Amino acid sequence: MSTTDIAARFTAVAPACDFWSVRVVHKRTESLGVTRGITDPIGLADDTGVMVTVEAADGVGYAATSDTSSAGLARAGKDAHAWAKRTAGRLVAPPRTRGNAVRHDDAARPAMWGTLSRKAKVERLHALAAQAKCHDRIGDWGAGFSFSDEESVIATSAGDHICQRQGVVAPWLHASAGGGGETQTRTFGRGGAIRQGGLDVLDDMGFWDAGTRIGQEAMELLAAPNCPEGEMDLLLAPDQMYIQIHESIGHPLELDRILGDERNYAGTSFVTLDMFGRYQYGSDLLNVTFDPTVSCEAASYAFDDDGTPAEKQFLIKDGLLARPLGGATSQARANSPGVANARACHWNRPPIDRMANLNIEPGAASLADLIASVENGVLMETNVSWSIDDSRNKFQFGCERGQLIKNGKLAGVVKNPNYRGVSATFWRNLKGLGNASTVAVLGSPNCGKGEPNQMIRVGHASPPGLFGGVQVFGGG
Amino acid sequence: MEEQFNALADGIGAHLRGSEGFLASFAGESSAFVRYNHAAVRQAGTVEQRYLSLELFDGKRHAAKTITLTGQADDATRVTAAVTDLRDILKDQPEDPLFLINTAPQSTRRVLPNTLPAAEEMLDAVLTAGSRHDLVGITASGPIHRGFASSLGQRNWDTAHAYNIDLSFYLQADKAVKWGDGGSSWNAGAFTAKANAAKQRLAALARAPKTIALGGYRVYLAPAAMEEIMGMLCWGGFGLADHRTGITPLIRMVEGERLNAAVSVRENTKDGFAPGFQSKGFIKPDSVDLIVDGAYRDCMTSPRSAVEFGAAQNGAEDNMEMPVSLDMAAGSLAESDILKTLGTGVYVGNLWYLNYSDRNACRLTGMTRFATFWVENGEIVAPLNVMRFDDTLYRMLGTNLAALTKTRDARLSSDTYESRQTRSMLLPGAVVDDLRLTL
Numbered sequence: 001m002s003t004t005d006i007a008a009r010f011t012a013v014a015p016a017c018d019f020w021s022v023r024v025v026h027k028r029t030e031s032l033g034v035t036r037g038i039t040d041p042i043g044l045a046d047d048t049g050v051m052v053t054v055e056a057a058d059g060v061g062y063a064a065t066s067d068t069s070s071a072g073l074a075r076a077g078k079d080a081h082a083w084a085k086r087t088a089g090r091l092v093a094p095p096r097t098r099g100n101a102v103r104h105d106d107a108a109r110p111a112m113w114g115t116l117s118r119k120a121k122v123e124r125l126h127a128l129a130a131q132a133k134c135h136d137r138i139g140d141w142g143a144g145f146s147f148s149d150e151e152s153v154i155a156t157s158a159g160d161h162i163c164q165r166q167g168v169v170a171p172w173l174h175a176s177a178g179g180g181g182e183t184q185t186r187t188f189g190r191g192g193a194i195r196q197g198g199l200d201v202l203d204d205m206g207f208w209d210a211g212t213r214i215g216q217e218a219m220e221l222l223a224a225p226n227c228p229e230g231e232m233d234l235l236l237a238p239d240q241m242y243i244q245i246h247e248s249i250g251h252p253l254e255l256d257r258i259l260g261d262e263r264n265y266a267g268t269s270f271v272t273l274d275m276f277g278r279y280q281y282g283s284d285l286l287n288v289t290f291d292p293t294v295s296c297e298a299a300s301y302a303f304d305d306d307g308t309p310a311e312k313q314f315l316i317k318d319g320l321l322a323r324p325l326g327g328a329t330s331q332a333r334a335n336s337p338g339v340a341n342a343r344a345c346h347w348n349r350p351p352i353d354r355m356a357n358l359n360i361e362p363g364a365a366s367l368a369d370l371i372a373s374v375e376n377g378v379l380m381e382t383n384v385s386w387s388i389d390d391s392r393n394k395f396q397f398g399c400e401r402g403q404l405i406k407n408g409k410l411a412g413v414v415k416n417p418n419y420r421g422v423s424a425t426f427w428r429n430l431k432g433l434g435n436a437s438t439v440a441v442l443g444s445p446n447c448g449k450g451e452p453n454q455m456i457r458v459g460h461a462s463p464p465g466l467f468g469g470v471q472v473f474g475g476g
Numbered sequence: 477m478e479e480q481f482n483a484l485a486d487g488i489g490a491h492l493r494g495s496e497g498f499l500a501s502f503a504g505e506s507s508a509f510v511r512y513n514h515a516a517v518r519q520a521g522t523v524e525q526r527y528l529s530l531e532l533f534d535g536k537r538h539a540a541k542t543i544t545l546t547g548q549a550d551d552a553t554r555v556t557a558a559v560t561d562l563r564d565i566l567k568d569q570p571e572d573p574l575f576l577i578n579t580a581p582q583s584t585r586r587v588l589p590n591t592l593p594a595a596e597e598m599l600d601a602v603l604t605a606g607s608r609h610d611l612v613g614i615t616a617s618g619p620i621h622r623g624f625a626s627s628l629g630q631r632n633w634d635t636a637h638a639y640n641i642d643l644s645f646y647l648q649a650d651k652a653v654k655w656g657d658g659g660s661s662w663n664a665g666a667f668t669a670k671a672n673a674a675k676q677r678l679a680a681l682a683r684a685p686k687t688i689a690l691g692g693y694r695v696y697l698a699p700a701a702m703e704e705i706m707g708m709l710c711w712g713g714f715g716l717a718d719h720r721t722g723i724t725p726l727i728r729m730v731e732g733e734r735l736n737a738a739v740s741v742r743e744n745t746k747d748g749f750a751p752g753f754q755s756k757g758f759i760k761p762d763s764v765d766l767i768v769d770g771a772y773r774d775c776m777t778s779p780r781s782a783v784e785f786g787a788a789q790n791g792a793e794d795n796m797e798m799p800v801s802l803d804m805a806a807g808s809l810a811e812s813d814i815l816k817t818l819g820t821g822v823y824v825g826n827l828w829y830l831n832y833s834d835r836n837a838c839r840l841t842g843m844t845r846f847a848t849f850w851v852e853n854g855e856i857v858a859p860l861n862v863m864r865f866d867d868t869l870y871r872m873l874g875t876n877l878a879a880l881t882k883t884r885d886a887r888l889s890s891d892t893y894e895s896r897q898t899r900s901m902l903l904p905g906a907v908v909d910d911l912r913l914t915l
Binding site for chain 1: 509513642643650727862896914
């Protein structure tokens with residue numbers, strides 16, 4: 001039964017109430033991999049369920065179920081209605097007013113995944129992983145990818161019908177070299193490689209060509225000296241920039257955090273509502289956008305899970321804080337503009353404010369220009385460690401690989417590169433950004449937040465960024 | 477759900493051909509979630525989900541698929557379709573040298589009694605407790621089901637009617653007391669007592685917060701803070717594959733380095749909350765010693781790792797070789813002596829967002845959070861503004877460990893990613909010298 005049919009089935013048994021919505025999700029997943037020369041068990045999943053939301057007498061309740069029979073859907077409607085009655089007059093904010101009904105359908109978009117047989121995919125993964133195992137000292141190595149094909153339908157008592165489909169590919173590749181009580185690992189983006197599309201995405205990312213490089217760089221790190229300690233320039237590659245953006249711009253700008261919803265779990269924010277339009281978040285080079293229109297990026301969509309149409313918006317313009325990451329419900333609560341970012345990780349969780357695609361607009365410099373401008377610094381690649389306080393201010397990050405920069409030139413690889421700083425001042429020390437040709441489209445499949453917890457994919461596109469006066473250090 | 481699962485398992489057996497066999501693992505829950513902010517309801521509802529992971533095998537060839545179930549008659553059709561899909565996949569599958577299943581069937585059944593209150597009662601209790609306070613957080617309650625069946629006739633079932641309360645009282649900005657409760661036996665009086673105790677602790681947060689200079693400090697890490705440290709170690713610290721490939725953060729312990737002799741850690745399935753069987757049907761031993769008297773002992777070992785590295789499996793899941801019922805031995809420090817023993821230093825109620833700054837050195841960084849105080853001469857002086865620590869496990873629980881508490885906290889995981897969890901930890905608090913605060 002299709003998602004549209006299930007939505008229609010609910011419509012036939014929906015409870016009498018002020019407003020109802022049903023979100024039906026059907027997600028098929030395939031994971032293939034190779035670990036230490038042996039084919040991993042195939043991972044297949046076929047997952048369908050519904051989330052019903054009911055508003056009644058100034059209360060709101062939800063009920064999610066994998067029971068998509070008429071009886072199951074009727075029971076979900078009844079349960080959601082009961083919760084709406086229980087919460088009437090006890091909500092943080094009353095149900096919001098909605099706009100005109102919307103109809104949208106992009107379910108016919110094909111996902112290019114079956115052009116290569118499963119057996120052929122696994123054979124290619126074996127060949128790739130074997131390239132990463134380039135030395136006897138590499139004791140752990142592997143390659144794989146997951147592909148998900150997700151179709152969702154949102155229907156409401158107001159006449160909305162929004163059908164969307166997204167294919168998402170997330171590859172992985174790693175090699176760990178060990179010796180002398182130490183292990184160094186190099187990966188293909190360590191989870192930051194995720195995009196919408198099919199097999200073509202893997203070619204575009206350079207995944208099939210990365211095996212030998214990953215193995216050799218793991219060996220190189222094993223022999224490298226520790227990253228030096230001191231205050232210096234820091235040049236971050238896009239596969240570190242994405243997590244810096246995520247943790248110290250994305251999360252603090254989430255409106256539900258600013259409104260306090262996340263204080264018991266994911267945390268609050270050093271950003272307050274009065275700072276929008278006034279606060280200089282970064283140097284005038286910093287332009288940050290919420291952009292759901294980049295076709296290959298992980299969290300592009302036409303409508304969020306509340307049915308709000310999605311469009312590109314500047315969150316930070318020329319360094320000045322412009323608008324928060326808040327969906328329709330949060331916007332109404334805060335009396336603030338926002339974006340279409342009410343998202344749920346799956347059918348079994350309600351929508352909350354999430355990042356979606358959060359990008360740094362490119363600057364003017366080439367990578368060579370950025371390196372040439374550094375007298376004393378480090379270029380860091382590929383995030384391996386991230387930690388930030390619950391207000392999203394004091395942070396510390398570690399990367400897989402560093403390269404010293406001396407007098408404008410790369411001057412050798414260092415291991416265990418780390419840096420720490422404070423969001424409120426770090427972005428003001430941004431003094432260089434790569435041009436459009438240096439931008440990499442990355443993201444994360446694992447942004448965790450919410451109560452109950454939700455793990456969701458986000459996209460981050462960024463050029464390399466150069467920062468001045470950063471506290472850098474190594475391991476030990 | 478138990479009867480439906482067993483009926484489905486019987487039906488799968490009827491579809492097998494020749495030398496085929498199957499493993500079936502079930503995960504279901506009927507959960508009520510209520511989320512709060514500012515002592516009002518932010519979101520409330522119910523989640524009912526049923527997942528079946530079906531693995532078809534023929535000799536060493538195998539393939540698995542996870543599907544959602546409705547709980548209705550059409551589940552039989554879904555299962556039949558899954559078997560057909562998997563049979564088709566098996567045609568192209570090579571033999572898997574690491575495939576291992578339990579060939580000594582042992583059926584078990586544990587159904588904990590339901591003493592949970594109605595949704596309205598818990599909602600009323602929380603809103604009453606939050607009255608005139610800034611309360612935020614979540615309650616989760618309802619049955620959690622896990623099942624296993626195989627073509628060898630094994631049947632395992634576990635139902636826990638559980639609740640988890642995870643709340644905070646906020647005073648201002650980031651100053652808050654986090655508190656909670658969890659388990660299978662709800663007691664309204666005990667809930668009110670915990671709420672009142674948390675409110676009393678708020679008073680200390682009203683004092684002007686203090687910022688201290690960077691450097692080394694004597695600290696007390698409450699069990700909630702220890703949970704964050706042990707939680708980090710669980711990810712990759714104790715798995716056999718991680719040890720044999722050298723990527724464990726405890727690599728120096730593998731090579732002989734020791735923690736303080738007071739530190740002993742084990743997987744304690746017998747007294748934990750998690751089911752006593754894993755998803756391949758292996759029955760977990762009552763206990764697995766991981767660290768004994770400061771020295772590394774055994775690893776959590778999954779069936780695949782057991783074959784790959786020539787060891788015996790001990791109930792760990794494939795690709796997730798981690799403790800799920802972790803038990804850290806108690807020390808001798810009485811709870812009433814914690815502040816006196818700390819003397820002058822930092823009382824850390826909670827830690828937050830830990831990660832490795834040098835995995836090989838098991839060097840961890842993270843932040844203080846919630847109720848963390850500056851203490852002088854055994855007296856709480858002021859709440860502390862959040863600080864970052866960056867130090868190695870070998871210093872924190874090795875050379876610089878001064879004491880472990882006699883009383884331990886049973887901490888049931890409040891994680892609800894994808895589903896409600898049954899992980900738990902039994903942990904003491906720790907007094908540690910010279911913890912490095914770096915930001």
